Amino acid sequence: MKIAIVNPPFFKKVNRDYNYCNFDNALHYPIWLSYLTCLLMNKGHEPVLYDLIADDMDLEKSVSRIEFDSPEIIVVQASVHTLEFDLSFMYLLKKRIDSVKIIVVGDLPTISPGSLLVDNKFIDFVCIGFFDYSVLQIIDYIKTDKLDFASIPGTGFRRADEGIEVNCSRNFGLPDLSGKKLSHVYRKFLNYRKYSFEGSLSPVIAVQTSRGCDSLCSYCVNARIFCNDERIEFPVNDVISELDHIVENFSEIREIYFDDINFHSSSKRTLDICRAIKKKKYPFQWSANVCPDIDVKVLQEMKSSGCRMLNVGLESLDPSVLELYNRNVDIPSVTDFIENCINLDITLNAFFMIGSPLEKRYNLRMILDMVKKYRKVNFIVQRLVVFPNTVLFKEASEDLILAEKTYENLKYYTIERPEFTSEHMKTFMRLFENQKVSFPVIKEIKNFLFN
Numbered sequence: 001m002k003i004a005i006v007n008p009p010f011f012k013k014v015n016r017d018y019n020y021c022n023f024d025n026a027l028h029y030p031i032w033l034s035y036l037t038c039l040l041m042n043k044g045h046e047p048v049l050y051d052l053i054a055d056d057m058d059l060e061k062s063v064s065r066i067e068f069d070s071p072e073i074i075v076v077q078a079s080v081h082t083l084e085f086d087l088s089f090m091y092l093l094k095k096r097i098d099s100v101k102i103i104v105v106g107d108l109p110t111i112s113p114g115s116l117l118v119d120n121k122f123i124d125f126v127c128i129g130f131f132d133y134s135v136l137q138i139i140d141y142i143k144t145d146k147l148d149f150a151s152i153p154g155t156g157f158r159r160a161d162e163g164i165e166v167n168c169s170r171n172f173g174l175p176d177l178s179g180k181k182l183s184h185v186y187r188k189f190l191n192y193r194k195y196s197f198e199g200s201l202s203p204v205i206a207v208q209t210s211r212g213c214d215s216l217c218s219y220c221v222n223a224r225i226f227c228n229d230e231r232i233e234f235p236v237n238d239v240i241s242e243l244d245h246i247v248e249n250f251s252e253i254r255e256i257y258f259d260d261i262n263f264h265s266s267s268k269r270t271l272d273i274c275r276a277i278k279k280k281k282y283p284f285q286w287s288a289n290v291c292p293d294i295d296v297k298v299l300q301e302m303k304s305s306g307c308r309m310l311n312v313g314l315e316s317l318d319p320s321v322l323e324l325y326n327r328n329v330d331i332p333s334v335t336d337f338i339e340n341c342i343n344l345d346i347t348l349n350a351f352f353m354i355g356s357p358l359e360k361r362y363n364l365r366m367i368l369d370m371v372k373k374y375r376k377v378n379f380i381v382q383r384l385v386v387f388p389n390t391v392l393f394k395e396a397s398e399d400l401i402l403a404e405k406t407y408e409n410l411k412y413y414t415i416e417r418p419e420f421t422s423e424h425m426k427t428f429m430r431l432f433e434n435q436k437v438s439f440p441v442i443k444e445i446k447n448f449l450f451n
């Protein structure tokens with residue numbers, strides 16, 4: 001049975017796993033689809049993975065390419081931001097490939113599984129949350145003519161009589177890596193030299209050590225909605241066995257990117273991974289996404305095992321905003337974390353989100369003060385995007401401060417308040433970007449902040 005696993009094309013280098021546009025022209029691996037491909041291979045299927053963003057193909061060429069290979073099942077990852085485009089892509093595939101079955105995975109079907117099926121007759125199945133084993137079961141059932149799709153957790157489908165059924169229980173489980181490794185998938189289907197992360201060394205390879213996060217941030221779509229507040233972790237031995245395979249097969253690799261939502265869950269686990277890496281004396285350095293809650297001893301061990309760069313979400317320096325976000329961090333420990341990373345010479349990309357329902361101009365001044373104080377840190381300011389179904393989305397809808405926007409074909413929601421409008425934020429973000437290279441602009445920012 002021919003199976004296509006597809007990251008659909010788009011106008012920009014979007015990351016559908018984390019629902020954002022990449023910076024610095026970076027191109028992220030389609031990591032969730034790669035793990036799915038790996039699982040299907042290990043279970044005896046012969047899927048083909050297509051990353052049409054990496055191939056820089058337009059809609060028509062992308063559809064023609066898949067049509068030419070005429071798969072019987074197509075798994076498409078769709079996201080809230082790229083909704084319209086992803087639907088057009090699937091519509092065309094269904095129209096042009098006879099009897100093809102379309103399975104949709106990702107945050108879009110997780111947020112609205114039933115309505116996605118009701119509104120789009122060209123979709124046959126949707127998967128909710130972690131989709132590896134839901135997709136595997138759907139394919140196995142189709143292959144063996146077993147029609148009891150309702151028994152598959154985390155799945156919605158269209159019955160023969162056009163009725164819709166959704167089984168909202170979740171299908172957790174880590175993909176089986178006992179045979180093929182993730183890096184087999186990269187070698188077979190992707191050109192690893194094309195991929196990069198913001199600030200990463202090249203060539204870089206992405207792997208996961210875990211999925212989900214134990215924190216309960218009110219705005220988080222990945223951990224809270226997609227992973228349903230669950231965190232599961234690959235055994236450390238499996239992580240090391242994947243790294244061994246990478247070193248054997250990609251000799252020139254310079255960096256490993258641990259593409260977890262949050263790499264660090266406990267000191268013990270992080271130390272276990274670092275010590276296992278250190279023992280191996282790998283030739284690469286590594287980077288990861290973390291929260292600013294790692295103590296200095298763990299950071300030291302991370303550094304000595306090759307940690308070169310960390311991406312950290314600081315989000316805000318205002319305690320009331322952090323409380324609204326349900327962030328379990330305090331400002332003194334954030335500054336300790338930053339100073340520890342600087343002292344250990346770990347490159348830090350630190351992210352702020354502005355535009356919360358409690359945002360004040362004063363908050364922007366605090367960000368600016370921090371930027372000036374820690375010149376070695378690469379600070380990035382982004383606008384808060386509120387995802388459907390999150391706690392923050394529900395609260396903002398009730399307060400009538402939610403605004404739907406479209407920007408360069410991306411659809412998203414933000415907070416709009418008269419005292420803190422889009423124009424205020426755009427101005428600040430433009431000035432913030434400029435001030436990184438030009439001192440006089442700092443004056444301009446001050447005018448903006450204090451006038």
Ligand code: SF4
Pocket residue numbers: 212213214215216217220221222223224261262291313
């Ligand atoms: S710490 Fe990060 S990954 Fe975890 S819930 Fe908060 S925003 Fe999501």
